Amino acid sequence: MVVVRVLGGNGSGPDLAVQIAGRNPGSTEPPVLLVHGMGGDHTTWRRLSGALTAAGREVIAVDLRGHGRSGRAQRYRLNDFRDDLAAVLDSLDLDRVDVVGHSLGAHSALRLAMAQPDRVRRLLVEEPPPMPRDAADLAEAITPTSTLAERVRGLAMLAADPRPFLRFDRSMPEVVGVQFEQADPHWWDGLQAVLAPTLVISGGDRSFLPPRHLRSLSEALPRGEFATIDAGHSVHRDRPREFLAAATAYLTAP
Incomplete structure (x- = not known):
């Protein structure tokens, strides 16, 4: 594994930390870009990264601005996270990738696929x-938040490894949350631009995000699919076997 730093935000953003694993020059498959949720970092994807590299895939796990080893920023607009992902691909000279994202990272991945649809294969x-x-x-x-159960599970993760929390810019949640409190029907219209087959995974009724909204999102995508794994908001953390099976099957589908 190697950690590299790239300039984010089209030259105007903070430095971004990216961990690259499983480089395979002979592979015909594109790399997989992994994008964590708010308050996390690239380490949340250890299980998935290990499974993908074992299957011969190159994996690029980014720390979003204000997270992990990436720099803090003067602003945290939703499109800034999108632009940072594009800057990572530009810096690594990648024309096309598969993308896996969770929560804020998933939203950012959707924005990337809307803005640059040819760069996202799956x-x-x-x-x-x-x-x-x-x-x-x-x-x-339905503004992003967390339930009591989510906070309890988060505390357990914090006790196991406090580094993501300690490095996280805790001014961010309020700034990001306000943006999700603005009605934006044009965002839904923009989903039509996403060319990639897209699997939307809901954490079921235990999540603060009602599954019907995520099903509507999948139906608004030209090639959307929907699945439920009853786990709450952090499916990959709390139901790792089921998530890993679904993710690897989807990313290796013909």
Whole structure:
């Protein structure tokens, strides 16, 4: 494994830390870009990264701005996270990748696939928070948050490894949360630009994101599929076997 640093945000953003594993020059498969959720870092993907590299895939796991070993930023707009992902691909001279994202990382991956659809071959988004469509969505208050159970499980992870939390810019949640409190029907229209087959994984009724909203998201995508793994918001963390099976099967499908 090797950690490299690239310049984010088209030259205007912070330095981004990227961990690359399983380089395989002879492979005809594109690399897999892994994008964590808010408050995490690339280490959340250890199981998936190990399984993919064992299968001969190159894996690129990024620390988003304000997370892990990446730099903190003056702003945290949703499109900034998208632009950072594009900057990683530019810096590594990658024309096309498969992408797996969780929560904020999944939302950022969707924005990347909307803006640069030719660069994403296949997409898996775990619990991606959608933008509110209208006043009804706003009234339902589906802004990214966490349940008590999620916080308890998060504390267990914190005790096991406090480094992601300690490195995290804790000014970010409020800044990002406010953006999810604005109705944006155009975001839903933009999903039509996503060319990649996309699997949307819901954590079921234990998640703060109602499954029906994520099913609607999958139906709005031209090549969307929907699956439920009853785990809450962090499916890959709390139901790792089921998530790993679903992710590896999807990423290796013909």
